[in-house]
Amino acid sequence: MLADPRLRKLSFTGSTPVGRLLLQQSGARVLRTSMELGGNAPFLVFDDADLDLAVREAMIAKMRLGGQSCVGANRFLVQEGIADAFAAAMGEQMAAIRVGPPDREDTGLGPLADHRAVDKVRHLVEDAVARGAVVAGTADIPDGPGHYAAPTVLDHVPADAAIMHEEVFGPVAAIHRFSTEAEAIAVANNTEHGLASYVMTSHIDCARRVAARLQAGMVGINRGLVSEVAAPFGGVKQSGLGREGGPEGLHEYQQLKYLSMPGFNT
Incomplete structure (x- = not known):
């Protein structure tokens, strides 16, 4: 053609x-x-962010389409002062998700696309845990047929874990803690991708400063959904x-x- x-x-x-x-x-x-093309979106949460808002928008950015979205948040970079509360709250919400077939009324999350998607999610979780990550919350998956992956929050994920560099494309949130703004930006930009990024902060100066330095075509500020039909959608780098x-x-x-x-x- x-x-x-x-x-x-x-x-x-x-x-x-x-x-x-x-x-x-x-x-x-x-x-x-x-x-x-693909993405590996960072979701930056600063100490001054509204915790309830940050968790709510994080769940939107992560769980849209069951995590199978190119703009879905993959790496949650959380400042040390708010990290414990954020990990606990997001882990609690993830653990409460009911996983099952889409025709069941109480289902909150259905299956992934195929068995390869499930295998990739499992591999990335196992690799992160082997490198020191801690499971902060996870849901049960049903017995029987279906390509299900458990909604999971990983805390204390090290920078060398595979999930920090590969697009997970599933319902797993990897939390990596940072201390300074410069450190957060360096980790966020340490990827070949540059589609979407997210920033949670109560200070507009911080939001503008960080957004300007993030290598991404789209930045969501205090919101986890960036797509708008009237807005330009696309990325930079790979x-x-x-x-x-x-x-x-x-x-x-x-x-x-x-x-x-x-x-x-x-």
């Missing part, structure tokens, strides 16, 4: 490895491309090229033409 001369534009939403392949194939015809949504999304399908000409006598 990419070799067809009628094709003028390629837009793709999916994984970063597939996006790289499509970019290589598009290069032969210098096709215009838009790539909305998270893609171009934007969807808003006037910026329309510009992706337009060609800019500059006309230079002398005056006319009419």
Whole structure:
């Protein structure tokens, strides 16, 4: 299809490895491309944040689509002064989620996409625990058929754990504690991805300062849902090229033409 001369534009939403392949194939015809690829979103919680608001928005950012979202929060970077309370509160909410088939009325979380998704989640949790992480809360999963992964909060996750560098794409929140703003930004940006980021703070100066330094195409400030149909959606680094949504999304399908000409006598 990419070799067809009628094709003028390629837009793709999916994984970063597939996006790289499509970019290589598009290069032969210098096709215009838009790539909305993977993410590894950090969720930064500062000591001055409203705890109840931070936990509520964290659950939204983490559990949207059961954690199977490219903009889903993956790494929860929490300042030391609020970390104990945040981990306990989020762990309690995760443990209370009822996992089961989607046709059951009391189900709060259904299955993941397939067995490979479950295996990846299990591997990342086991790796983090082996490196010193502590389970701060987890829910039960049903017996019988179905690709289920337990909603889980991991606390004290070290920086070298695989879950800090790989997109989990499941219902697991990894909490890594930090002491200074500079440390939080360094850890947040230590990834090849740059799709979404989240900042929880009560001070607008902190929010603006941190948002400016985060390497991400979108930043949610005191909210866990960044998607808006009227806003540009997209990332930087290995998270893609171009934007969807808003006037910026329309510009992706337009060609800019500059006309230079002398005056006319009419």
